[in-house]
Amino acid sequence: MRSPPLAFRIIGLSLLVALFIYAAAGRFAESGRAWMVDAAAPAIAGLDRAATALGGWVGGSAAERIQGLERERTALLAEIAHRDALAQENVVLREIIALRSEGEEGAVPAHVIGFLRDGREEFILLDRGTADGIGIGDLVIGANRALGGSVEAVTAHTARVLLLTAASRATEVLLGGDGLPAVARGNNSRELTIDLVPQEALVRVGDLITASTRATGGRPGILVGQVREVRPSEHEIFKIVRAAHLFDPAGEYVIVLLAR
Incomplete structure (x- = not known):
C-alpha cells in the first residue's frame, strides 16, 4: 500500500503548475511564456504519473476490500449451510429415538x-x-x-x-x-x-x-x-x-x- 505523502506531492505539483500559468499569463512576454511552458512540461508529466499512481492505489485497495468481503460472504454462507444440516440431522436423530421408544428397533x-x-x-x-x-x-x-x-x-x-x-x-x-x-x-x-x-x-x-x-x-x-x-x-x-x-x-x- 502506498503512503499518504503521495497526495502531498500531487498538491505541491498542482500549485507549481498554477504558478507557472499565472506567471506566463501576466508578467512575462511571449518568449517568457514559451520558456515557462517548457519548464512546466516535466512538472505536468510528473503530476500525471502521480495521479495515475494514486488512482491505482485507490482502485487496488477497493478491489482488495471487495475480494475480502466476498470471501467473508462465502465463508458465512458455508457456515449457515453447515448449521442447517446439523439442525436437520438433530431432528432426524430425535425422531429415531422416539421411534425406538415406540418399539421400532x-x-x-x-x-x-x-x-x-x-x-x-x-x-x-x-x-x-x-x-x-x-x-x-x-x-x-x-x-x-x-x-x-x-x-x-x-x-x-x-x-x-x-x-x-x-x-x-x-x-x-x-x-x-x-x-x-x-x-x-x-x-x-x-x-x-x-x-x-x-x-x-x-x-x-x-x-x-x-x-x-x-x-x-x-x-x-x-x-x-x-x-x-x-x-x-x-x-x-x-x-x-x-x-x-x-x-x-x-x-x-x-x-x-x-x-x-
Whole structure:
C-alpha cells in the first residue's frame, strides 16, 4: 500500500503548475511564456504519473476490500449451510429415538447424497447400504414420518430409493379421518393421483392421506400426502383426486425402517 505523502506531492505539483500559468499569463512576454511552458512540461508529466499512481492505489485497495468481503460472504454462507444440516440431522436423530421408544428397533439414519430421474421414475440415493443392515424393500421416511419410498437397489455403502411419486409406483392408502381405502399413484414432482375414490365419498381439500398397514409392513399412521384437488368426473364412477406428497426429497437426512 502506498503512503499518504503521495497526495502531498500531487498538491505541491498542482500549485507549481498554477504558478507557472499565472506567471506566463501576466508578467512575462511571449518568449517568457514559451520558456515557462517548457519548464512546466516535466512538472505536468510528473503530476500525471502521480495521479495515475494514486488512482491505482485507490482502485487496488477497493478491489482488495471487495475480494475480502466476498470471501467473508462465502465463508458465512458455508457456515449457515453447515448449521442447517446439523439442525436437520438433530431432528432426524430425535425422531429415531422416539421411534425406538415406540418399539421400532430397526430405524437407521441416512444422508441423502443425490436425486436421480430416469424417464418418469424418481429416486434418491443414500449413503447407507448392506453394511448398515439395509436391504431391498426397506421403507424410507422423513423426519415428519412421511413415507418417501422403498429401497429398490443396494450396495455395501449406498442405497437407491424409488420414490412414491415415480410413475411406476402404486401404494395402498387411507383417506381422511374415515380411512377410506384408495390407491396413490406417482405423478412426479411431489404429486400423487389418488385412484378408486367413489363419487359419493366425502373427501375434502386438506385431508391427510396415510399409508395402509399392508404398505408399511404393519406400521400404522405413516403419512403419505395431503389432498389438494377434488373434482367430480362426469360419467365416471370415481372422483379425480390429486395430492401433494409430504415427503421432501430435497431434505438432507432421512430414516430407513428396516424390514421386520
